[in-house]
Structures are given as structure tokens and as C-alpha cells.
Amino acid sequence: MNELSASSRITYRAVMVRPGVARRIRGLSDRTLAWLFITPTIVLLLAINIFPLLWTIYLSFTNYRANRANVPTIWLGADWYQSILTDPDIWAAMQVTAHFVIWTVVIETVVGFGLAYLIDKKFRGHGLWTTIILLPMMLSPAVVGNFWTFLYQPQIGLFNYMVAFFTGRDASSFQMLGDVTLSPWAIVIVDAWIWTPYVMLICLAGLRSIPDYIYEAAEVDRASKWRQFWSITLPMALPFIMLAVLFRGIENFKMFDMVNLLTGGGPGSTTEVASITLKRAAFESWRTGYSSAFAIILFVTVFGLANIYVKALNKVKSR
Amino acid sequence: MKRTITKTLVVACGAVAAAFGVGAGTTPAQAQGKTITLCWAAWDPANALVELSKDFTAKSGIGMKFEFVPWTNYADRFLNELNSHGSLCDLIIGDSQWIGGAAENGQYVKLNDFFKKEGISMDDYMPATVVGYSEWPKNTPNYWALPAMGDAVGWTYRKDWFARPDVQKDFKAKYNRDLAAPKTLDELRDIAQFFQGREIDGKKVYGASIYTERGSEGITMGVSNYLYDYGFKYDDPKKSYAMDGFVNSPGAVKGLEAYKELYKCCTPPGASNSYMSEGLDAFKSGQVALQMNFFAFFPGLHKDPNVGGDKIGFFVNPAGPAAQATQLGGQGISVVSYSKNQAEALQYIKWFSGSDVQKKWWALGGYSCAKSVLNDPGFPNSAPFAKEFLQSMGMVVDFWAEPSYAQLLQAEQKRVHDYVVADKGTAQEALDGLVRDWKAIFKEEGKKF
Numbered sequence: 001m002n003e004l005s006a007s008s009r010i011t012y013r014a015v016m017v018r019p020g021v022a023r024r025i026r027g028l029s030d031r032t033l034a035w036l037f038i039t040p041t042i043v044l045l046l047a048i049n050i051f052p053l054l055w056t057i058y059l060s061f062t063n064y065r066a067n068r069a070n071v072p073t074i075w076l077g078a079d080w081y082q083s084i085l086t087d088p089d090i091w092a093a094m095q096v097t098a099h100f101v102i103w104t105v106v107i108e109t110v111v112g113f114g115l116a117y118l119i120d121k122k123f124r125g126h127g128l129w130t131t132i133i134l135l136p137m138m139l140s141p142a143v144v145g146n147f148w149t150f151l152y153q154p155q156i157g158l159f160n161y162m163v164a165f166f167t168g169r170d171a172s173s174f175q176m177l178g179d180v181t182l183s184p185w186a187i188v189i190v191d192a193w194i195w196t197p198y199v200m201l202i203c204l205a206g207l208r209s210i211p212d213y214i215y216e217a218a219e220v221d222r223a224s225k226w227r228q229f230w231s232i233t234l235p236m237a238l239p240f241i242m243l244a245v246l247f248r249g250i251e252n253f254k255m256f257d258m259v260n261l262l263t264g265g266g267p268g269s270t271t272e273v274a275s276i277t278l279k280r281a282a283f284e285s286w287r288t289g290y291s292s293a294f295a296i297i298l299f300v301t302v303f304g305l306a307n308i309y310v311k312a313l314n315k316v317k318s319r
Numbered sequence: 320m321k322r323t324i325t326k327t328l329v330v331a332c333g334a335v336a337a338a339f340g341v342g343a344g345t346t347p348a349q350a351q352g353k354t355i356t357l358c359w360a361a362w363d364p365a366n367a368l369v370e371l372s373k374d375f376t377a378k379s380g381i382g383m384k385f386e387f388v389p390w391t392n393y394a395d396r397f398l399n400e401l402n403s404h405g406s407l408c409d410l411i412i413g414d415s416q417w418i419g420g421a422a423e424n425g426q427y428v429k430l431n432d433f434f435k436k437e438g439i440s441m442d443d444y445m446p447a448t449v450v451g452y453s454e455w456p457k458n459t460p461n462y463w464a465l466p467a468m469g470d471a472v473g474w475t476y477r478k479d480w481f482a483r484p485d486v487q488k489d490f491k492a493k494y495n496r497d498l499a500a501p502k503t504l505d506e507l508r509d510i511a512q513f514f515q516g517r518e519i520d521g522k523k524v525y526g527a528s529i530y531t532e533r534g535s536e537g538i539t540m541g542v543s544n545y546l547y548d549y550g551f552k553y554d555d556p557k558k559s560y561a562m563d564g565f566v567n568s569p570g571a572v573k574g575l576e577a578y579k580e581l582y583k584c585c586t587p588p589g590a591s592n593s594y595m596s597e598g599l600d601a602f603k604s605g606q607v608a609l610q611m612n613f614f615a616f617f618p619g620l621h622k623d624p625n626v627g628g629d630k631i632g633f634f635v636n637p638a639g640p641a642a643q644a645t646q647l648g649g650q651g652i653s654v655v656s657y658s659k660n661q662a663e664a665l666q667y668i669k670w671f672s673g674s675d676v677q678k679k680w681w682a683l684g685g686y687s688c689a690k691s692v693l694n695d696p697g698f699p700n701s702a703p704f705a706k707e708f709l710q711s712m713g714m715v716v717d718f719w720a721e722p723s724y725a726q727l728l729q730a731e732q733k734r735v736h737d738y739v740v741a742d743k744g745t746a747q748e749a750l751d752g753l754v755r756d757w758k759a760i761f762k763e764e765g766k767k768f
Contacts, residue, residue: 067402068424068722089733154588178591180741264534267591268741269733283395285726286402 053299060293067286080293090294092269093277099184100191100259100273101252105245107192112199113241117233119200120207137197145261148190152176152262177263180270187259187271191252199244206240207233239317246309253302274298354382355663358397358408359650361387362595363619364468367684374679375670381663390595391535394725401426401655409658410667412467412650415451420722421653422455427463428654433665434462439672445469448688451717452651464651465668466688468615471636471711472544472646473704474507475602475610475620476500478632480519489513500634504548504577507609507637511585514608526585527609528601529578531740532594538739539718539731540594541611542578543646547716548639549574560761560768567750570641575746577639579739591740602626613648614711617704618684633704635711647715649686688712723764730756 028036060081063074084090115133119126136144151159154172164171176186210233218228256275259265265272278298282291357372359365365387372383386407388396394414400407401421413421421427430453434441441449441462448466455463480486481498490498494509501507511526518524530541543551550570555561565571582590587606590597595612602610603626621627636645652671654664670676677689681701686708692698699706719727731753738749761768 067398067420070425152589157589172588175589175591178589178740180743260534264532264592266533266736266740268533268737268743270741280729283399284729285723286398287726 056292056295059289060296062289064289064292065286066288076289080290081297084290084294084297089269090274090277093272093274096184096270096272097253097255097274100187100255100271101249103185103188104191104195104252105248107188108196108199108248109241109245111192112196112244113203113237115196115200116203116207119204133200134197136194139194141194141258142261144190144194145258148186148193149177149262152186178267180267183263183267183271187262190258190262191255194258195248195251199248202240202244202247203237206237209240210236235319239313242309242313242316246306246313249309250302250306254298353380353660353663354384355409355658355660355667356384356386356407357410357412357652357667358386358388358400359412360393361389362615364615364685367680370683371676371680371685372667374676375667378670379663379666381666383667394535398725401657404657406655406657406659408655409660409664410652411655412652413464414650415647416718416720416724416728418452418455418463418651419720419724422461422463423722425656428656428661428665430462430465430654430668431460433668437669437672439465439669443672443690444688445690445693445712447647447712447715448649448651451647451715451720452649452688455720457720464653465672466649467652467671467685468649469686469688469693469708469712470613470615470647470649471708471715472540472611472648473614473617473636473707473711474500474634475612475617476510476632476634477605477608477626477630479630480514480524480608481632486517486519500632501637503637504545504639508577508581508585511581511609515585519605522605524605525587525601525607527581527611528590528593528598528607529581529586529611530594530598531582531586531590531736532592532597533732533736533740534592535594536718536728536732537592537594538735539728540646540648542575542735542739543716543718544611544636544644545578545581545639546571546574547644547646548636548642549577550639550641553719554768558768560766562754562757562768566754566757567747571750572746574639575735575738575750579746582739614686614704614708615648617708618702621703631703633707635707635714644714644716645711647717649688721761721764723760726760727757730760 061076061078063071063076065071119130119133148159151157152175154160154175157171157176159176160171160174163169163174174182176182214232214236215228218232223231254275255273256279259271259273260276260279263271265276274294275298278291278294281287281294285291357368359368365385369383369385372385375381376383394417397408397411397413398417399405401411401413402424411427413427418427422429433439441453441460444453444466448469449462450457452466453462453464455461481500487498490496490510490513493513498510498513501510507527513526514524515526516523530537532538550568551574552565552568553562555565586593587601590601593601595616598610598612599616599620601607602612602620603623605626617633620631623631636643652668654661654668658664671680672689674689674691677687677692681687681692687693693709693712695701699709702708718724721727734749734753734756737743738746743749744752758768
């Protein structure tokens, strides 16, 4: 009752202070009010998302270069798209990207889910362990890239030292970042180190959302732990796992900073993921039209794959 | 009590005034209130320039601000600034290869009229630096910069290791000649091979630190020193942009193979992405006997307490079978056309061109390009590396300085790194591929060849 009176007093004061505005607002329909509230968001979205996207699409059909604004812009049609899609270097970059995305997602999902499963058991000190496991995720990828460069250093790096310790090989006999075979795995290891905790968190949320009574019912039915895992835990956590896979897949498809710091795309072009190729074309060569076309191709690829995946995710959820 | 309050107020006001630099410490610059910003890379010579520029502020009353960016981001940062028509930099010491793009895109102020008015003559500067840092198109009297920082790739070696009797004896026994600074690239390889894996004072050391960096320009700046010496040319001297048989000549192929051989046999483990700072680290930490690096770092290395002084020696890029040349480094100083302080920036250039200023520039650790400094009879003995610097500046070759230089550079970075570090294909395939890439870039630029 008191609260009601208070709110009435506030309304009364507001009306007293600005009767014109209040009258006007009172006269607005719900629909108009809704538009009023969402208009700033729409304007912002148009300005920073939709307009740049449309502009990029336009530029991708031209010879425009951002560093030569005085050169007349010529319409090239789909020339850039054709040249990108038939360029073996681009396909090589896409292969490198696919290798990176697939292996990071697989490792992060398997290890992340495993860790979540263990943490979910609520053993003594599990809170502390959760915090420790989450630490890498809190670091900036730029910082991680820099210090892993030192960890991978063949002469003084801790990583090489550990491998040498366990295998008996000479620590400086192999280089993770300078070897064609090892460098694609070096970047996978670092990404898995940073982002496995993220997948663990999502999986943990999934595991904790499974009601206890389902397990209790399974116990009554004398289902084994193994059977409970396959028939209850995994299916019920699957939408969360799939969500984690989606997030990590999209993120890693556009991975740039960490790889750039660790290898710069080398040795040669062994770790040149698509985003590094794109950056070089856009901001080193200043081939704005060409890089716009490449960006659109990457966007369509991610968008298309993500859409197919979301449909699959919805199917799993509706089961 | 009242007196105490007054005293306290006086002290407080004094402190505030001191904090804001009011009073006796006021410089002419602050009095005039004009400040200009100079953009360059963050390295030793930049610190020397800060020191030198204090004289300009004292003389002109114009304050100086500096924007220095590490080499790995230098091109990205400042080309972005120029391309976005930013007015952060009034003066820029831009890389030699930028000159074509900066001139054609109207980013630098053309200095011909200014030079004429102020009596600044390009004849007073070393010809290679004028062509490399100031002219666009090359070899035409169109000036966009004043040669500011002469530089080239040179080599350092551990003089103290070379002087050890046991090392000398072993070397003589193995190669049947005295161990000394190499005169040819073959000698250099032998020396690097000799030191690779050797124990010096109980520590394993390696042959040479060379440029292998992938991301920006490193491996190109390194491999060029071999390619030039083996007969590589950017194009036919009689027909511009005709590259077949020049870029991928049999000599150039051998040069590329020799560089790979040096990388494989004689560099420290993990040297697959090394450039200037990695080279300095390797040399300063006593890992390598030889180091490829720009002369700009040599004053700092000579002063280094661990490897400097009597322990370090310097030599020019050795000769190859076809020639003796070296990669040009260094930069000219330009006025940015988007600057709102062009008059003050030009004033700085006029001051910087003075012969006394150029002498002081060299004394502080910068590399003057002025003949008044370099042709001075005392110059070769003015620093332990001065003679080598002078010699190098007489045999420099630069990368393309075309507006599309960044694309041309990227193509070479990829082709060469793929071959040298990643073992992809043969040297012939790498250089044939490079010709194809460069032709495609020039074709896109509308060049005829």
C-alpha cells in the first residue's frame, strides 16, 4: 500500500513538473513506444554493422584501394571473387584454417568436457581447481602469444625442456615454431591451453542443469554408471557441448592475434590462417576491393556453416 | 597563526607553479607555444634524434614531440596514418620504399621549391642516399625528403673469439688460412660453419644470426645481400619491369641456395623468425660469432659492456661471385602534406640540413648522409665502423620503391620464406614464382613490360 502511494506521488510530481510531455507520452500507442525504445539500437546497428557490411559488398566489386583515394573507382563485377576462389594460395590458407579449427575444437571439447565432468563431482577443493583451470582464459591472447613464444624457444623454453625431460631428446633438437610439421600443432596447443576452460565452463553449466532425480531413477533401475553416462549425462549435456563447439568454431575461424604473434603465418605459409591472409591484403597491400571480396567469402562461409549447425543444434534440443 | 597560513600558501603556490613548469624553467618553445610531432621507428638512432632536436627547440622556440613505433609495427602504423590522411605526424622519417607511394598519393610535400629557396642542394648528400631516400621517380630531380639517416646492412663479429690462439689454430688446420673477417660469402659460410656448435668458455655457440623474419620485411632484407652478390637484378637495366632472366637468373638461384645453406648449417636453433632485435639478442648474449644487422645498431653494440669495445669487429657484406653489394636501409625526412604545421616542419628540415647539425647527428649516434660529414678526412677513423659504413654506402641496392612496394615485398617474403625456412620447392621455383607474382602486381598497376 505504501509502495503504491510512493509511486503515485512520483507520477504526480512528474505530471506536475512536465505536464506537456506526460500528456504526449500518454497519447502514444504501445507500438509507437516500442519503436521509440528500439530506434537508437537499430540506428546503432545500421551504422556500425549493416552499413559497413553493405559498403564492403559494394567495394568487393570494385578496384578501390584505401591508400589511393584519388584513383577513379572502376566496377569489376565478380572478378575478385573469381580470382580468390581459383587462387591456390587462398585454398592453402583455408586448409590451414580448417586444420586449426577442427583440431582446436576437438581437443577443447574432449578435454573441456572431461574437466567439467571431473569438476562436477564436487571433490574437496574443486572450487580452487576451477579457478586455477580458468586462469588461462583470463589472459589476453596477445600476452599469451608472446609468452608462448618464449616457452617454445628451443634453447631456453620450458616446453622444449619438458619434452626433453620426458623423452630424453635434446631440447634444442626441435623447434615448435620454426618446423613445418610442428608449427601447425604449436598453435593448436596454445589455443587449446587458453580456451579449454571456456568449453569446460559451458559443459559444466550443462552438467549442473541435469536434475538429480533422473540419476536417482536410473539408480533405482540399477543402471550402471557407464549406462547413466551414455543415456543421461551425454544426451542431456549435448546441446551445451554443441553450443561450445559453435562458439569455438566461429571464434577460431577468424583467429588472428595469437597466430600472428606466435608465427606470423610462418614458417613459409605453414600457419597462415585465412585472417592473416586477409589482413595482409587489406592493411599491408591495401587491396581494399580484393580484401572486401575475401572478407565476404569468409563471412558467407562462417554464416552458412553456423546456420546449418544451429539447425542441427535445434534438432538435438527438440529431441 | 596568520603568518603561518600565509607561508603555507606561498609554499603551496610555489609547488604548483613548479609542477606546471612556470617561472625560470620556461623554454622558448613553451613561450612560443608551437609544437611539432616527428614520427619514426623506436630504436637507438631515435634517441639520438631526441637529444639532437633539443638544439632545434632552443634555437627556434618550437617544441618537439616524438612518436616512435617499434620496427615490427612501424610500417603498419605510419602507413595507416598516411593513408587515412591523419595529421598526427608533421614530420615523418619514412622508410625508403615508401617514397613512391607517398609521392604519388600526395602524402609527402614536394620539397624542390623549398630546397631552392633555402639553398639546400642535393649535391651535398651522398648520391646513393639521394636516390634511395629522396627521389621519386628514381633518378629524376624530384625530391620528397631530405636524406636523414643513412643505413645499410653490415656484419659484426666476435673479435675476441677470432683472436684466441686455440680457435685460430683449429681454423687454420681446417681451412688452411688465417681466421679473419670474411671477404667473400664463401669465407663467411666457412667461418659460420666453423663456430657452429663449438664450445667457447664452456658454452655452446653458433655460427651466425641472419634475417629470417616472415611477418614484415626481415627475410627479404637478409636474402637480398646474397642475391645481389650472386647477380640478381630487379629488372633489365635496359627495359624497366622486364624481370625474366634477372630476378630468376641462374646466379640469383645460386644466391638463394647459398642463403638457405647458411640458414640450415649455421644459425642458432629457433632462428626461423629472426630480424633486427633477435639478431641483437643473439649477439649480445654471446650465442653467435657473426651477426647480420643494420649499421644503425653498431654504435649501441660497440658500447655494450659484454660484447662491445675490443670484443666486437665490423665488416661490410662480403663479395659474391658476381658482385659486392648490400641492402640499403635508412630513411629520409619528409613533411606530411596533411600537417597543420608545415611551416614549422620545414623550418626543422632547414635546421637539420645544417653542416654543424649533421656533424653533431653523427657524433650522437645518427648516420648523416651529408658529404660534409662523410667526406671529412677524419671520418673513417671517427668510429670503429665508420670506414665500413662509408664503403657500404657506396655499394647499396634498394628494394622496389614503387607505390605497390608492400605487395611486392609480401610476395618476396612468402616465396623466399617458403623456400629457405619451410623447405617448400626449389630455389628456381621460388624465384620463378616471384617473377609471376611481381608481373601480376605490375600488371594490376597498369605497367607495361
